[in-house]
Every structure is written in structure tokens, then in C-alpha cells.
Amino acid sequence: MYGFAGINKLSIYSIAVRTANQTIAQTALSVVTPSTGGISILETGVTLPYANASIFGFGHPGAGTTLGGTSNGQPENMLFPISLTQVGTSWSTQPTIPNTFTRIISLPATVGAGVVWTFPRGVEVVASNSYCWYNISPTCNAEIWYCWDE
Numbered sequence: 001m002y003g004f005a006g007i008n009k010l011s012i013y014s015i016a017v018r019t020a021n022q023t024i025a026q027t028a029l030s031v032v033t034p035s036t037g038g039i040s041i042l043e044t045g046v047t048l049p050y051a052n053a054s055i056f057g058f059g060h061p062g063a064g065t066t067l068g069g070t071s072n073g074q075p076e077n078m079l080f081p082i083s084l085t086q087v088g089t090s091w092s093t094q095p096t097i098p099n100t101f102t103r104i105i106s107l108p109a110t111v112g113a114g115v116v117w118t119f120p121r122g123v124e125v126v127a128s129n130s131y132c133w134y135n136i137s138p139t140c141n142a143e144i145w146y147c148w149d150e
Helices: none
Strands: 002-004 007-009 012-018 026-032 039-047 054-059 070-072 086-088 091-093 103-107 114-125 130-135 143-149
Touching (some): 026 143, 039 130, 103 114, 114 130, 114 143
Antiparallel strands (some): 012 143, 026 086, 039 114, 054 130, 070 086
16 A cells, blocks of 8 residues: 555556457456455456457356466556556456356447446455456457556
């Protein structure tokens, strides 16, 4: 935490990624916390860059999340460092699809179709854990983002 005028603030981070995995019942994008601490997801969303009807689920994986390619969250305030939390679009161990999703969205075959989900109290993701977007139906590449408090 950094203090400004005697006030402690937590960092707010965001990241947006165009996904590559379109396989049914597999992960499209995951956010993975470091072993040093958890995060609180404040917002997440998806938009379609192509006209392909798509169904996505959002939830905590049943097991696994060993990232292949990663990117770190970017601070929304330049006074803060790069996030230790990472997102991934490839995995050496594919996260398993959950039995129950937190959210599901069916999007029409319309460029720009999408959804933004906000969580006023945050979706808490503990240290060394993850929360993922899943392809429930055949999908197209998607533009997905996360915003979190760390």
C-alpha cells in the first residue's frame, strides 16, 4: 500500500486481452494471483470483435491453472508498480471447467456485442488462486478485461 496525504490506498489494476482459445469447455482467459496475496475483482467484461454467436461462463476453476503465456496487470495510477497478479491465454495445465459458474452470458453474432459485470463488494480471489472466463459454446476470439483491487 502507498500513502497519499496520510491515507492508505490499495492499488487498482486493469488489463484487457484478445483471447486465442476458442475450444468448447476450455478456458478463454484466467487471472491468477501470486502466492504473496489475493485480489478483489471489481469488474470484468467481454466484447466480440467478430460476428460469431458465443456463450461464455465466468467462475472459479475446479482445479489447475499453470499459465503458459502471461501478462501483468497495469496500475490505473502511475504512482503504483506493475501488478504481481497475472492473466493468461495459454496454460501448461488447462484450468478445469467449474461445476457452477458465477456468471454466464450468451452473445449474439454481432460485432461489439458484450457485457460488463461489476462486483460492488468484489469477487475475492485468495493467494495462489484464479478466476476464469470459459468457452461454453463455439466462440470467436474475444476481448476480455479485468479490473481488480490488490
